[in-house]
Amino acid sequence: MENELILSKLNRIEKFIFGLKDILNVEELCEYTGFKKSFIYKLVHEGKIPYSKPNGKVLFFERKKIDAWLLQNSHQSESEIKREAFLYARKK
Known part of the structure; x- marks a missing residue:
């Protein structure tokens, strides 16, 4: 039981x-995103994910670009829409 707790904490670190x-x-990147290696290679092959290949073999990914890519096409929650509508109505 104690070993499992230690492993869990090490994973979080x-x-x-x-x-x-x-x-x-x-x-x-697999660890960071939770995606499988094969899915990442598929995204690279299809040109859907930002990457760099400086020596023509090894792939590298800039974390900031990956974060932006992961958050693209985001949708507002209902509460965010209501808040925006309230602020807009208050301005007018």
């Missing part, structure tokens, strides 16, 4: 550290 890195490789 590792994920936190990935969040601090600016450049990620494929394995780190």
Whole structure:
């Protein structure tokens, strides 16, 4: 039981550290996003994800660009829409 707790805490620390890195490789991107390696390669092949390939072989991903890519096409919640409508009505 105690070993499981230690492993769980180590996993959380590792994920936190990935969040601090600016450049990620494929394995780190898998950990960061929760995507499978094959899905990441598919996204790269289809040109749907921002990446860099400086030597023509190894893939690298800029975390800030990945964050922006993950958050693209976001939708507002109902409460955000209501708040925006309230503020707009108050202005007029």
